[in-house]
Amino acid sequence: MASASGEGSPARVDGDYESLVSTPDVELLKRAWRNEKAAPEILHFQTDLIRRVIGQIQLTEETIEEFSSDGIDPLTVSLYQMDLDRTQYLLRSYLRIRLQKIEKYMFHISNKPEVQSRLSGQEKGFARRCTEDMERHLEEGVLSKLPENYQDILKQSIISEENDMGN
Amino acid sequence: MAGQSDPHLSIFSAEEVEFIAEDEMVEIVPNLRMDALNFICGDFGPFFPQIANQVPLWLAVALKKRGKCTIRPPQWMTIEKLTQVLEAERDSQRVFEQLPFHYVEISRLLFDHARDDIPDVYMVRSLIEDIRDVRFHKVETSLETLNERALALKINNLSAMEVNIVRPFVGRALQAFYKHDSPELIPDQERVLDRRPQVVSNATRLSYGAIFRTNGCLEF
Structure with missing residues (x-):
């Protein structure tokens, strides 16, 4: 190990x-x-x-x-x-x-500075673009059509404290 | 959920194991004069006709294919030595005999590309196949001893191919035992459906850090 x-x-x-x-x-x-x-x-x-x-x-x-x-x-x-x-x-x-x-693991990586620090400069750029694309995709496909409280990409609803994605 | 992480990510394909084995050194007897080769992976040569030289297996095979050398089979690849190994393997239920970490791949590459350089090639080949079978049967028996109290598994003298075949199974089995043993690690059913399978808990580190170690011993 x-x-x-x-x-x-x-x-x-x-x-x-x-x-x-x-x-x-x-x-x-x-x-x-x-x-x-x-x-x-x-x-x-x-x-x-x-x-x-x-x-x-x-x-x-x-x-x-x-x-x-x-x-x-x-x-x-x-x-x-x-x-x-x-x-x-x-x-x-x-x-x-x-x-x-x-x-x-793009959401996990973008959420954790410690994990992000393991990437090279180019990889960080790649991770950022990946996350942005995925966010846009989810946004256009689903999230924008949900009630306001549920539009967060990482949480099930605004009142939820926990990130459901990227843990 | 973490136990379901992609198995293809954590194992090596047969080709990849062979790729690693191709860096093992073998002895060749060249039949041409060639200057020293200063490769990224090291310096080899210079080569003189009829003077033996140590080179990586991939280089030996490349020269052999072009008819520029003969390969000297490694010392363990003789009928006498292999017969001993086979008998010892059969005698002991638990212990694995010491063979090169890449014996499966090395012998296959030599059988494919340098069969005319191996004395008694048919016999040697069938001995190695027998050894493989006996050993693999033993691996399977060893795995039956896995139980819910096991946190780790150690088998000495396993070869690269053998480790590679059982790694995903052992990793997941230990993971599953560990999880069922610790109720707090089993997330409650309602939330589990929405969660991304990325929880890297200590348990995951423990049993998924399967290493590919060159001393031929399997640890998880």
Whole structure:
């Protein structure tokens, strides 16, 4: 448990500095991807790690282009391409699972600042647009046709104290 | 309600488990000269004809497919070793023998792509299938010991595929036991219909934090 939930917290990452230095970023990404897949909640976005991995992907893309124009053996080029594909797959899958979670728990996320702080800037934007779209949809489809007391998107009625959505 | 969270979100598909297994190292004997490969996932090579080298399984398979190397089957993939494992598995009702975490996927990839490199491939293959069956039967028996007092379940030496198959079931079973045991966690019937199934209680954390651990032990 501890290893799964602690992965996202900055304190732990600092403590593991030694092992971080010796572990390739792809390996860390794979770990983050597994945790994200297995966890029911959205975990902390791995900002630095993702930035580094994207950098490496771009570098490899450039290398492959150079190789192709330099007339390096096509076998070598195709092996580099496979390595690149694997890394890109991991990254895409990681980002995609997070987007799925955001779509699924958008009201919960928008209600809880703590959960929201786990998202990246772009993800926050995505969550906001998702919530707005859903609000508009519910508003136009149902809520505007209900009595005034019942038009809140999160509560069953204005007098209800509890948020029925997004808990 | 939390017990009904989407099972597809928490498990790995067979392809994904295989993807993870493809990073396991194997030994190859190349038959070509190739410079070192500086990949994102690590540096490998340089390669010289007839000189053995450690590479990840995906790279080994890629080279093998192009006829550029032979793959040396791992040490546990011999008739002798597997026969021992199978006997030990049959002898003990509870304990699982130690095999590589990805033995199912590794052996399948090798059977698919490098069958000519494995001595006695038919025998090895049928031994591994037998081991799989015996082990899986044992997993099922172990799961029968789950009861309402269990908060966690620990089985040592399970492999990736085995963990992956039972994970959703065990997670939900423990969840259900926990809920039925704690009346305060069962929301009253009238409200439950309108609530979004997102209550992440401590109980959820407890049993849903199923981890995919590489030491081959299953904990929930």
